[in-house]
Amino acid sequence: MRKKLPIFLLITALFLFTVWTIFVVTDHTAMQAFNEAVYAPMAGRITPALTTLATWIGSLTHWYSYTPIILLLLILSRTRMNIGLPIAITLSVSAILGPVILKSIFAIERPTINQLIDVGGFGYPSGHSMNAVVFFGMCTVMVLRYAKNRPLKIGFTAFAILAFLSVGLSRLYLGVHTGADVIGGYLAGSAVICAAILVERYIRRKAAQKSETAYG
Numbered sequence: 001m002r003k004k005l006p007i008f009l010l011i012t013a014l015f016l017f018t019v020w021t022i023f024v025v026t027d028h029t030a031m032q033a034f035n036e037a038v039y040a041p042m043a044g045r046i047t048p049a050l051t052t053l054a055t056w057i058g059s060l061t062h063w064y065s066y067t068p069i070i071l072l073l074l075i076l077s078r079t080r081m082n083i084g085l086p087i088a089i090t091l092s093v094s095a096i097l098g099p100v101i102l103k104s105i106f107a108i109e110r111p112t113i114n115q116l117i118d119v120g121g122f123g124y125p126s127g128h129s130m131n132a133v134v135f136f137g138m139c140t141v142m143v144l145r146y147a148k149n150r151p152l153k154i155g156f157t158a159f160a161i162l163a164f165l166s167v168g169l170s171r172l173y174l175g176v177h178t179g180a181d182v183i184g185g186y187l188a189g190s191a192v193i194c195a196a197i198l199v200e201r202y203i204r205r206k207a208a209q210k211s212e213t214a215y216g
Contacts, residue, residue, distance in 0.1 A: 006201070010194035017187035024124060024180045025106065031180050035111070038179030039172060043114065046173070051116050054170035058117075061128040061167055066091060066135055083146070087138045090196040094134040098188060099127040108181075115175040125184030126177045132167035133189030136160035141197065164189075 024031055059065060070091070073084030103122040110123035140160040147153050168186065171177040177185075 006194045006197045010191060010198065013187055013191035013194055017184065017191060020180075020184055020187060021106070021124075024108065024184065031178075035178040035180055039111075039175075042173045046114075046116070050173065054173045055117060057166050057170040058128055058174065060163065061131045061135070063095075066131075083142045086196065086200050087135070087142070090138050090192060091131065091135055093196070094131050094189060094192045095127075097192065098125060098130040098185065102188065103127070110176055110181075111178050113175065117174050117176060119176045123177055123181045125188050126168065126171055126181040127185065128171050129164070129168045129177070129182045129185030130189040130192070132164035133186050134192050136163045137189065137193045138196065141193070 070084060070088045073079045074088060076084070099121065102125055106124050107122055108124035110119065110121075137160065140157050143156045144153050147156075164186070168177075168182040171182060172179060
């Protein structure tokens with residue numbers, strides 16, 4: 001069952017993303033009501049301090065935040081192949097798939113009523129939310145796989161969940177994404193992680209088989 005879990009999660013994430021996207025694209029009235037209901041609690045709580053905090057949280061998913069961590073993992077020989085490379089490749093795929101491909105396909109405009117920062121491009125799915133799920137999710141996978149300290153595993157998992165949820169909320173607060181955009185980003189990012197785990201597992205298995213053949 002454990003071996004089949006990524007396949008099940010991938011199918012589930014793709015299914016949910018497809019269904020959610022259909023609703024976003026076709027049922028504009030329901031989506032508008034949903035987005036307004038999600039944003040309403042934030043609209044009356046806008047302050048300069050919260051805006052600064054939300055902007056800083058959003059910066060966690062910019063390339064200049066990820067790059068130093070990934071470069072360090074790639075430089076260190078102990079983490080290069082097993083940790084650094086999988087995270088780097090998966091995040092690169094997410095960065096291309098979300099902002100470049102999916103947003104261009106759906107071409108859904110961002111909300112314009114109360115944007116607190118200037119951004120460009122289309123809104124669906126949220127690239128920040130998608131990349132946050134992929135980066136923190138892949139880091140969590142690696143921690144769960146290689147860390148031996150159980151409190152560390154639990155603590156990092158909780159931190160990762162809080163991190164990507166905070167990124168999504170910050171995009172809502174700043175008025176640059178709708179609730180539909182953020183959920184779409186989360187679902188797309190989840191699918192990318194599951195696909196990456198399956199591809200990595202296949203490569204590792206083939207490498208192990210090749211090694212056994214060579215030394216068998």
